[in-house]
Amino acid sequence: GQNIDQPTEMTATEGAIVQINCTYQTSGFNGLFWYQQHAGEAPTFLSYNVLDGLEEKGRFSSFLSRSKGYSYLLLKELQMKDSASYLCAVKDSNYQLIWGAGTKLIIKP
Amino acid sequence: ETGVTQTPRHLVMGMTNKKSLKCEQHLGHNAMYWYKQSAKKPLELMFVYNFKEQTENNSVPSRFSPECPNSSHLFLHLHTLQPEDSALYLCASSLGTSGEAYEQYFGPGTRLTVT
Numbered sequence: 001g002q003n004i005d006q007p008t009e010m011t012a013t014e015g016a017i018v019q020i021n022c023t024y025q026t027s028g029f030n031g032l033f034w035y036q037q038h039a040g041e042a043p044t045f046l047s048y049n050v051l052d053g054l055e056e057k058g059r060f061s062s063f064l065s066r067s068k069g070y071s072y073l074l075l076k077e078l079q080m081k082d083s084a085s086y087l088c089a090v091k092d093s094n095y096q097l098i099w100g101a102g103t104k105l106i107i108k109p
Numbered sequence: 110e111t112g113v114t115q116t117p118r119h120l121v122m123g124m125t126n127k128k129s130l131k132c133e134q135h136l137g138h139n140a141m142y143w144y145k146q147s148a149k150k151p152l153e154l155m156f157v158y159n160f161k162e163q164t165e166n167n168s169v170p171s172r173f174s175p176e177c178p179n180s181s182h183l184f185l186h187l188h189t190l191q192p193e194d195s196a197l198y199l200c201a202s203s204l205g206t207s208g209e210a211y212e213q214y215f216g217p218g219t220r221l222t223v224t
Contacts, residue, residue, distance in 0.1 A: 004151065008149070031210060033212060041217060042113070042199065042215035042216055042217045042218060043152075043199070043215045044215070045212040045213070045214070048210055048212060050210070087152070089152075095206055095207045095208075096154065096157075096165070097152075097154070097213070098151075099151040099152040100151055101149055101150055101151045102149075102151075
């Protein structure tokens, strides 16, 4: 079966750096997405990786290793507004998105 | 309005009621999706429409009936639901379905409670 694993919850301190990991086992691979979802709101697109390596976008970076079935989202200079759930999703061989259950990130002052 | 809108935002219904959820996208996209989101579970894809044609139905019970009259509008008709159907129902749209980089844009969701 297809599976996406990510930690259920993480806690970090304002101003610090946090890395949220995602491992996947899917039938085929057509890219990996990270979304942010604040409580009670819609998920919003953060990043897309299809080739190995690091994609940087401001305070957020996303890394992919296809051979290891592994990605991480790196958040720098954490702000209180970064408290949210972060969803990892992989497009399989049928271009269908397979979703992880999300990582709830709690930022403390 | 811009983006993806959903109505109603909250819905409480009895198991014998019939109700409909509405989704509208103003992004010029061709594909629309219904997802179910339950606490601490992955998003569950329910239905996919591409150019108004249904392309995915992920073994969803017949008490959920989708309708896509055009590429901008998507409905989910609900009938004789069960309490375990209580969840957040999210609508999303994307430029297409087969492109690798086609990210999905989500609406704010309808919080459904079945009593």
